[in-house]
Amino acid sequence: MTQTNTPKPGPRPDRSPSISQDSAADVAGEAGTGPGGMPPVDAPDLSSSDAAGAGPTGDISVVTVSDAQDRTSAGSLSAVNGVVQPGTATAAMPVVTAGPGTVSPGAAGVAAANTEAVGAEPANADAAEPAIPAAPGAEAPAEEVKDLPGRREKPEGPEPAAALTADRLLTRTAAAPVAGWRRWLYQATFGYVNLGDSDQVRIQRAMEHRIATRLGERTRYVPVLSRKGGVGKTTVTTLLGMVLAELREDRVIAMDANPDRGTLSDRSPGRADFTARQLVKDRFTVNSFAQLSNYTARDGSRLDVLASDTDPMVAHAFDDADYRAVTDILGRYYSIVLTDSGTGMVHSVMKGTLEKADAVVLVSGGSVDEARLASETLSWLEAHGRQDLVAKATVVINMAAGNRTLVNIDEIEQHFLSRVKNVVRIPHDRHLAEGSRIRLSQLKPATRAAAVELAALVVDELQQS
Template identity: 45%
Template sequence: MTDVTTVFRAEQRFADPATATPQPEPDWLAPTPPIGIPMDPLPPAAPLFNQYVVEQPTYRPAVPSTPYPDLSTSALLRQVKRPPSDGWRKWLYVLSGKLINVGEGPHAARRNSLIAQVNRPLAGCYKVAVLSLKGGVGKTTITAALGGTFASIRGDRVVAVDANPDHGTLSQKVPLETPATVRHLLRDADGIERYSDVRGYTSQGPSRLEVLASDNDPTVSEAFGSEDFDRTLTLLERFYSLVLTDCGPGLLHSAMKSVLKQADTLIVVSSGSVDGARSASATLDWLDAHGHEDLVRRSVCVVNGVRPRNGKVDMQKVVDHFSRRCRAVCVVPFDPHLEDGAEIELDRLKPNTREALIQLAALVADGFPAGDAIERFS
């Protein structure tokens, strides 16, 4: 009882009314238990936003809260505008002693955006097949130029395979470093364990694109077939991020069945002429008729070698036709360096051609799948 009385005195619940000073009305209205001890007031209600707790993903470790300021790069360094890379903006920046920086222009900003798209993260190996029902439309040239664009921008390993059973010319687009062909690679496949082993069978150009040549031996009677392509692709996808396949003209040669089964996307090449456009459309018709509708929807059409004044052909109608059938359409202008048919050096291309190839690479990269690891940490 002594303890209880002490509590009561501390609370001053039973003071003499005559001598007690007026006390403010208590701000709690809770009932009093029988023994006279007041109940604690109810805790304040939790804020509404605490009702929605966002759990941290299991793959991301919990970061303990800290009273110290953030030491990230963006917090510590002042954000500096990127200097212009071309045009009058660059000259102004240089002549002013790098004091006047008006930033990139719209053209350069678009180019940087395309390059960023080409550099999209890629999980595993992505396989691109370049084909056309008609020969002579620049299919091999597009394969080499696109592969070189990817290799020069991304910096990872890119290889182009010549799957033309009839004397393919893809190996002529880069400096020849080895006489080895895909047949030699398959013959020695059991002894290949690392990238340096594969590198002995490919030739590499200035863009860092590697090319695996087709078998041009006239004494070989057996064509490069579907089983050969499967074995080749199984070997290459262990060491390369991108594999481009230069298919032969036509769609009925023996390797095409495997090419279409393995491809992640297709590039259908057309020329700017009437017969070239009709052949490219017939290619899509054949694919639709043989159960490859999904590949057609994911494909990219390239209208190649278009001259500034292309005669009577309405190029906009050609683009409109293929844009209704394919995922995207890219027009690559005529370029004298590509017309030569020799080794391709990207630095020798006209600016418009180079821009078109970067745009084509960005369109292809737009189809890259996002792997589980990329999605988790993005």
């Protein structure tokens, strides 16, 4: 192999601290070995110009790896690769090609020397390369930006007309309070101070929203039961029907199925020319809702009422078959059918009433005997295999006699809560005590709130049926 002689370079300026030859020898003697595990080498005289470079005579200048690392950053290997053994021409250095695990011929020795210089293990072609920390101040490699979930890009081109929605274009303002001192403060400040409605009003609106929930395509049947007369069964039926008809968008009807003389039409507004008994006779000719409207009453309320005959002898002929025929017609045009059942549980209409029932409302008074009879009604239903109706029953405690009673109403309420899930107490109201037509606008706020709560609980049970 022919060696090419190059001009002898001039002396390299010494940037490292001056060290004497004796000190270098002492350090080498204490370490035992040179850099990279090589045997110790006598330190040359650093002040000599011959020791600074390699001449033709083959003198060797030693530059330790530690000196090279001090002159470069800790994360860079360029200084180590740039250390050239003395006596070797720069032009004869092998070229290392880029690429994982690829080294040009003749470069294996240089790669091994570089590996020993940094104190690392030889690279394994099968193993992944370890990550080399970047030097301080160096720019980190740019990471690939991934699309975050839910990120939307603005569509290119013109927007469709459907993009112009009210939520996008209109500025929403808080509604004014409906009543109370909050309403007065809102008006006194010309709308600048708006505290919103009270919690009681918000709860009332939530109940109204529950009442307006859709129930599906099938008709729901809700009988109102009582084993004792005079507890307000017809009053509760009318209140429940009026609230449902006022807050719901579908049709609601209350049917008087009392075998005796019923009073549902007396408590409801409006009068009808025909009754339930006459509808049974004409059931094969009624083919539209317009024809059915001739048999129902509606005046001042959205609740339709199907009354019974005023003659007790004629009304007594209304039996189980007639009830089923009427309810089949009502089921075509109404979503909820309320049934004002007769007193007792053993009359002929009660069998069909309970078979079609999706939920029941049991009315009890505030006296001892009325509460006991209402509880016995639940026992009668359980004894006849209708535990499902007991589980979905709603007990209404009608305080028609007022609050001036020695009966502990709280104990009655706790008794029914041990047997059913829902109990509603309707307070005494002078408008209800009149025994005439009921108008929701004339009820006390507490009475109306109790009627709304009753309707919300009934709709909740109908949703699960």
